[in-house]
Amino acid sequence: MKTTVQAKPTAATRLHPAGGRRIQVRRSGVHGKGVFALQPLAAGERIIEYKGEVISWPEALRRHPHDPSDPNHTFYFHIDDRHVIDANVGGNAARWINHACDPNCQADEQDGRVFIEALRDIAPGEELFYDYGLVIDERYTPKLKKEYECRCGSPNCRRTMLAPKRR
Structure with missing residues (x-):
């Protein structure tokens, strides 16, 4: 099974403004760990790069699941039909950013970087949250939606991290 996180292109902004640490990983009320702002972050500001080892999809499928007790949880980020970032290897704080249906961030893929x-x-x-917009090739059954359950609590919550199927 191939899981895809969609990235939305936006204008480039600066990545490392002066002034020290801007984010911190700590316990989240939504799910496990999360990433929190330590300083004000402006709309359009590039906060962090999603880092990890760039691997092929066949290699990603070979490595999956990282945690057999939670097989739908990965630190994979889809780049294109041939490549994925595995943040389980060489990843940074970005891998802890949780999903929300009404996010305050977005993922921007540029030249194989996110x-x-x-x-x-x-x-x-x-x-910090972004919409994972997970795309899975198989039919979205109630069981599958439950496996990718969303806990964001937004009034507009889809109740799943899966992207709506295109009709």
């Missing part, structure tokens, strides 16, 4: 950027101004203490 950057997380703010969609709106983000205050210190806010958790």
Whole structure:
């Protein structure tokens, strides 16, 4: 099974402004660990690059699952039909950014690299989220949607991290 996270292109912004650490990984009320703003982050600001080992999809499928007790959880980020970033190897804090159906960030893929950027101004203490928009080739059954359950709590929550199927 191939899982895809969609990236949305946006304008380039600076990655490392002066002023020290801007984000921190800590326990999340949504799921496990999360990433939180330590400083104000401006709309359109590039916050962090999603780092990890770039591997082929066949290699990703060979490595999957990282955790047999939670087989649908990975640190994979789809780049194109041939490549994926495995943040389980050489990953950084970006791998801990949780999904939300009404996110404050988005993923921007540029030339095989993925950057997380703010969609709106983000205050210190806010958790960062982007919409994973997972795409799975098989039919979305209630069981499959439950396996990818969303816990974001947004009023517009889809109840799943899966992207809506195109009709």
